[in-house]
Amino acid sequence: MWHIAKRELSDNLNSLRFALATVLLLGLMLTNAVVHLREHPERVQQYRERVSGHQNHIAAHASNGLYDLAQEGPGYLYKKPSNLRFCAEGSETFMSDRAQAGYHRWSTDTLKSFWILAYPSATPNRDNVRPEVTKVDWGFIIGYVLSLVALLFTFDSISGERERGTLRLTLSNAIPRHTVLIGKFLGAFISVSIPFILGVLVNLLVISTSSDVHLDAEAWGRLGIIFFIAVLYTCLFLALGMLVSARVQRSAVSLVVLLLVWVVFVVFMPSTLASIAGRSTSSGPTYDFSERSWKLHEELSSDYYANYDEGPEGSTKRIEIDGAYVTKDAEQQEQLHEERLNRRIAEVHRARAITRLSPVTIVQNLIESFAGTGFERHLQFLENVKTYAREFRTFIVDTDNADPESLHIFGVRTGMSQEPVSPEAVPKFEDTLNLSKDFNTAATELLLLTLFVLVLLSGAYLAFVRVEV
Amino acid sequence: MMTLIRRELLDNLMTFRFAAATFITLLLVVANTFVLIIDYERRLASHNDAVKMHQRQLQEKITYSAGEVRVDRPPNPLSIFNVGFDKRLGNEIEVSHKLVPSLWDAGMHGSDNPFMDMFASMDIVFIFEVILSLFALIFAYNAFAGEYESGTLRLVLTHPIGRGKILVAKYMSAMLCLIVPLLISLLLAIILLTTSTSISLNSDDFLRIGGIILTSVAYLSVFYLIGLLISAATRRTSTALMLSMFVWGFLVLVYPNMILTVIPRPASPDALRTSAFNRIENIWETFDRERKHYLSTDDFPGEDWGYELRGIGWRGANFRDYAPILLYTYRSVMHFEGFGEKDEPKMPHAQKHFGFLGAQTIDAADRTWLIRKPALEEIFIQPADTERIYLKLSPVGLYDAATQAWAGTDLLGIRDFFDAARQYRQSVINYFYDSKVFESRQWFSGDKGAADWSGLPQFSFQRDNIDTNAKRAIPDVCLLLMINVVLFIVIFLIFVKSEV
Numbered sequence: 025m026w027h028i029a030k031r032e033l034s035d036n037l038n039s040l041r042f043a044l045a046t047v048l049l050l051g052l053m054l055t056n057a058v059v060h061l062r063e064h065p066e067r068v069q070q071y072r073e074r075v076s077g078h079q080n081h082i083a084a085h086a087s088n089g090l091y092d093l094a095q096e097g098p099g100y101l102y103k104k105p106s107n108l109r110f111c112a113e114g115s116e117t118f119m120s121d122r123a124q125a126g127y128h129r130w131s132t133d134t135l136k137s138f139w140i141l142a143y144p145s146a147t148p149n150r151d152n153v154r155p156e157v158t159k160v161d162w163g164f165i166i167g168y169v170l171s172l173v174a175l176l177f178t179f180d181s182i183s184g185e186r187e188r189g190t191l192r193l194t195l196s197n198a199i200p201r202h203t204v205l206i207g208k209f210l211g212a213f214i215s216v217s218i219p220f221i222l223g224v225l226v227n228l229l230v231i232s233t234s235s236d237v238h239l240d241a242e243a244w245g246r247l248g249i250i251f252f253i254a255v256l257y258t259c260l261f262l263a264l265g266m267l268v269s270a271r272v273q274r275s276a277v278s279l280v281v282l283l284l285v286w287v288v289f290v291v292f293m294p295s296t297l298a299s300i301a302g303r304s305t306s307s308g309p310t311y312d313f314s315e316r317s318w319k320l321h322e323e324l325s326s327d328y329y330a331n332y333d334e335g336p337e338g339s340t341k342r343i344e345i346d347g348a349y350v351t352k353d354a355e356q357q358e359q360l361h362e363e364r365l366n367r368r369i370a371e372v373h374r375a376r377a378i379t380r381l382s383p384v385t386i387v388q389n390l391i392e393s394f395a396g397t398g399f400e401r402h403l404q405f406l407e408n409v410k411t412y413a414r415e416f417r418t419f420i421v422d423t424d425n426a427d428p429e430s431l432h433i434f435g436v437r438t439g440m441s442q443e444p445v446s447p448e449a450v451p452k453f454e455d456t457l458n459l460s461k462d463f464n465t466a467a468t469e470l471l472l473l474t475l476f477v478l479v480l481l482s483g484a485y486l487a488f489v490r491v492e493v
Numbered sequence: 494m495m496t497l498i499r500r501e502l503l504d505n506l507m508t509f510r511f512a513a514a515t516f517i518t519l520l521l522v523v524a525n526t527f528v529l530i531i532d533y534e535r536r537l538a539s540h541n542d543a544v545k546m547h548q549r550q551l552q553e554k555i556t557y558s559a560g561e562v563r564v565d566r567p568p569n570p571l572s573i574f575n576v577g578f579d580k581r582l583g584n585e586i587e588v589s590h591k592l593v594p595s596l597w598d599a600g601m602h603g604s605d606n607p608f609m610d611m612f613a614s615m616d617i618v619f620i621f622e623v624i625l626s627l628f629a630l631i632f633a634y635n636a637f638a639g640e641y642e643s644g645t646l647r648l649v650l651t652h653p654i655g656r657g658k659i660l661v662a663k664y665m666s667a668m669l670c671l672i673v674p675l676l677i678s679l680l681l682a683i684i685l686l687t688t689s690t691s692i693s694l695n696s697d698d699f700l701r702i703g704g705i706i707l708t709s710v711a712y713l714s715v716f717y718l719i720g721l722l723i724s725a726a727t728r729r730t731s732t733a734l735m736l737s738m739f740v741w742g743f744l745v746l747v748y749p750n751m752i753l754t755v756i757p758r759p760a761s762p763d764a765l766r767t768s769a770f771n772r773i774e775n776i777w778e779t780f781d782r783e784r785k786h787y788l789s790t791d792d793f794p795g796e797d798w799g800y801e802l803r804g805i806g807w808r809g810a811n812f813r814d815y816a817p818i819l820l821y822t823y824r825s826v827m828h829f830e831g832f833g834e835k836d837e838p839k840m841p842h843a844q845k846h847f848g849f850l851g852a853q854t855i856d857a858a859d860r861t862w863l864i865r866k867p868a869l870e871e872i873f874i875q876p877a878d879t880e881r882i883y884l885k886l887s888p889v890g891l892y893d894a895a896t897q898a899w900a901g902t903d904l905l906g907i908r909d910f911f912d913a914a915r916q917y918r919q920s921v922i923n924y925f926y927d928s929k930v931f932e933s934r935q936w937f938s939g940d941k942g943a944a945d946w947s948g949l950p951q952f953s954f955q956r957d958n959i960d961t962n963a964k965r966a967i968p969d970v971c972l973l974l975m976i977n978v979v980l981f982i983v984i985f986l987i988f989v990k991s992e993v
Contacts, residue, residue: 040732044739052747059754115611145607152581153596153904154877155884158613158750168746176738180731279734280510280631284517291623292521298612299528368606375612399611 025207028194032211036177037218045173046219052165053223057230059160060110065236067105074102074122083447090445091437094420097126097139101412103405104455106396107243110231111162111250114388119402120144123409125416125453129321129357138350138435140358141413143365143406163391166254167384170220171261171290175282178212178265180275182488187275205266205488209481212262220258224251246394253394256473257387261286263480270487293382301375313364320356324349343431343439350435365406372399383476386469393466396457400465405455412453419451494658497649501666505632514628515674521620522678526685529573529616534691536568536580543585543602551946555939557930558847559828562588562921564952565602566910569902570692573682574705575618575893577902586911588918588952590855590925593862595869596911597818617682618896621709622889625675626716626745630737632667633720637988638733656989664721664981671713679706697959704899704966711973712892716741718980725987748887753880762872766816769868773821773861777812780823780857787849793842798825798850800843804832804938819865823854827937840934848932855922877904888976891969898966901956905965913954920950 036042081099085092103121120143127142158164185191194204228247231237239247265282272278328349334341376399379385392398424430424441433439505511547563554560565585572579583599592598640646649659683702686692694702720737727733788796795801799808806829814821884890897903925931928948935944 039735041735041739044735048739048742048747052751055751055755118608118611153578153873155753155881156581157753157884160747160751160754164750169742172738172742172746176735276635276730276734277509280513283627283631283738284513287623287627288517288521292525292615292620295613295615296525296528298609299525299532299614301612368608371606372608372611375609379612399608 025199025203025210028199028204028207029210029214032181032208033214036211036215041173041176042215042219045176045216046222048169049165049173049219049223050226052160052169053227054230056110056160056162056165057227060231061234061236064105064107064109067109068107068236071102071105074100078102079452082450082452086445086447086450090420090423090441090443093445093450094434094440095136095138098412098416098450098453099124099126101125101409101453102455103402104457106401106457107237107239108246108250108395109161109397110227111247111395112388112392112397113159113161114163115392115399116397117159119399123406125409125413127361135346135350135436138354140354140361141409142361162250162254162395163388165223166257166391167387168290170216170254170258171384172286173219174212174216174258174261175265175286176279177216178262179269179279179282181208181212181266182269182491183272183275183278184269186273186491201489202485205485209262209266209484212265213259216258216262217255220254246396249394250391253387253390253470253473256477257383260383260473260477260480263477263484267480267484267487270484270491289382290384294379294385297379297381297385298375301378313360317357317360320360321353324353324356338438340431340433343433343436347433347435347439354435369403380469380472383473386473386476390466390469390473393469401457404458408455409453412451415451419449423449494654494662497654497659497662498666501663502669505667505670510628510631511670511673514624514631514671515677518620518624518628518674518678519681521624522617523681523685525615525617525620526573526682530685530689530692532614533568533570533573534689537691539602540565540567540584547585554828554946555830555935555943556826556828557925557933557936557944558826560944560946562949564588564914564917564954566599566907566954569900569906569956570686570694571698571701571900572616572902573686574616574702575896575900575902576614576616577897577900578904578907579902580614582907586914588914588921590851590858590918590922591824592820592822592858593865594911594914594918595862595865596908597869597873598820599911617679618705618709618893621675621712622892623745625671625709625713626889627741628674629671629713629716630720630741632671633717634724634733634737635730636663636667636721637724638728638730639724641728642730657985660985660988664717667717668710668714671717672710675709675713676706679709700959701899701901701962704963704970705896708892708895708899708966708970708973711970711977712888714977715888715973715980718977718984719744722980722984722987725984725991728991744887745889749884749889752883752886756880756883759876759879765868766819766872769864770816770819770821772864773819774814776857776860776864777814777821777823780853781812783853784850787846791842791846793839798846799827800839800846802827802829802832802836802839802843802937804829804836804940806830806938808937819868821861822858825850829938829940831940832938843937844932844934847936848929851925851931851936874904885969885972888973891973891976895966895969895973898969899962901962903965906957906962909957910954914952917950917952924948924950 078099078101081096082093085096101123103119105121109116122144124142124144126139128139129137131137180187182191185194195201232239264285268281268285269275269278272281328345331345334345336342376385376389380389389398389400393400420434423443423445424432424434427441427443429443430441431439543565547561547565551560551562563585566583568584569579582596583601585602586594586599588594637646640649650656679702686694719740720733723736723740724733727736784798785796788798793800798810802808806827808825808827808829810823810825812821812823881890881894885894894903898906900906930936934941
């Protein structure tokens, strides 16, 4: 078996395709690293500035008293950029990098609307007149280029030998067929891995030697998992190549078939399936939302003005009515925003479930989850934001309760504690990344990918066993 | 010659790759056209909804100052072929005297779910870009190398036929074979398009589709010739095949995506932006001074721009600025349904003031645009154009650019809409002046009759006629053809000099 693998390997190492694949992968990986080094420090710098801006914002409002803090809210909350962004940058551009925990809608002479959590959508393309291209990240290199290379290495592994007649020679030796197959597979695997590993090493070398980017132990662990996924994905295409190569008589035909399969599964399936999925779940147009939000507020305020005369100016009764109006409005509006967000997320989940039929989508999703970018990461960020919002509100309530002089009526300045708030005590937002959570969401996809590989490998085995020489 | 072509044609037609090429192209084009048509219909429905809603919202406003005249950009039916910027850039914009509208002020109606943008969408041209180039190379790799190996080339050359003729025969027959899947799939796509009730194509549109087909053939031919060149130069089928595949991967997959990250980024235009924004700020500060000066010197006491009117309704005035896109504008809105008796003497003052303010705002907005336009051009358009030139170094980029221009979904095509919006703004302003809207009572109050929106000029946006599209597309098509000619000459030279 090792003998066969070694033979395959030496065959491949001297070939043109090995040289071309090495050059291509090295070039891509190097570009990726250089671009990351150029862009990442700026991103981190921007994030730091924004976080300190957030803290200053809170401190400024805390010094104005509890009412101001409770009315203004914590302001924008920012998503921490992942230091593994070079692995999967693709869909990150379509995700917002912030949530707005301080969305204000109206004010009257005496009252101001309370903050709510709103989720601004990233529309990077609204005024982007630059040409649109796919980002060269690991997801692209692995998903598109590496898979193509894997097919180009295996399309003639069996059919080519049959054409030249060497297959008959090999099989005339006393070696079982599966050993031959495994040997060939290993040979092809190692020869594809060498350029890829070279590329990865150069990439990581460039990135880790730079002082601007710091990769900690956890990041290296994540990179290891991503590498493992890439290996699994390569195996999938190697197995596919061997399967077709064993079934088809001529290597030219085998290549045509493989390229067609590749084009359909890798290039077209993800986008076509996504468009179909997107179509099936078309939701209402944008302005429905603003009209609904307007209507809710309108109803509430007409109720409020109907009871306007019940309490004289300055009385507790009046403060209660005012407070109820403001808090109810904030609650309603936040719920509306939350519902819209949940509906959007559900749509994306459905679309992603369908696109999982394509292996390249699975791999890109997986790499995204482990690189801490993309949709799953965005959900995690939103979860963090919601937790923080609860924490912040609890803080307001607790601080107010601690003051015996307060009326404990939220929403109105006179109803709340007038004591100064220490800026240090206000909870600050800290965005975190959590690997175990990632692993849970990624497990299904990982299993699906493994399943694909196993099916194709056993297919290749069956095809090869039944092959007539 | 004809015999040669027939031989080659038969050779090609009877192969597996021809069947596979036709089948796959048909399948992908038809499946995607279905999806794209439905997507277009949805966008059209959303456009119609938006138009209706904007009209309704306008009619509900009883004062002129509160009304927002919005115009919408209809989706382009040819975006099915190449979507270009049609879905990306803003498709609704407010046309008002306060601001000269530009691409960067536009809003977007349509899909409610911005997350869905992360799923790539594709169009027919993209399918051709990937598939046809691949097939062209698969058809070409053994054209010479295969004949060298099997020895038939020597046989053919023993006949008294010029080598040039053999080359032409090979080229013609393979191109014929490659055009078959292209034409059949396009034909099916057009049939699907015409059966859809919401899409109406006029004769100009068919000419545009003709232009797209022409460009597609030129693109196809470039890749076939690249394959032929490799085949003639390498002489071995396996080497030719490998080389072709890597060249394809480089030109189609790698180059277009990599080049933009590799080219040096232009220096950040911050200085330009700041200086332009400062000048714009100056304009509006002067405007504000004059406004305040008017308020303090007119014969009404007090400096309140609302003339202390109290009534049922709302009012608001503010400056709005956003430095990144050099936006600066002043907006004052009053929407009153009625006033008390004692407010009546203030009315003539207010009317006179709003007449003054309207003219001032228009003047400031126009002067802002004179600064803003070249600055925006330099900050946003020029770097993007440079990037587009880099992309055109690959035939894929040329093909994409040319088909976008044909379909009218390129940047220039989208900007035409904003030119139309600016013209429309001028006619709205003229109408406001002519019917003395600014100094009318309806500008701020609906108590003595609501604002009459029916006299407002109608907005209409006609896509440019085919000449403009052709003018924009022809340079790129010519470049594609030139690449063809150069490749052909090189192949001819190699083939003539080669020993059999």
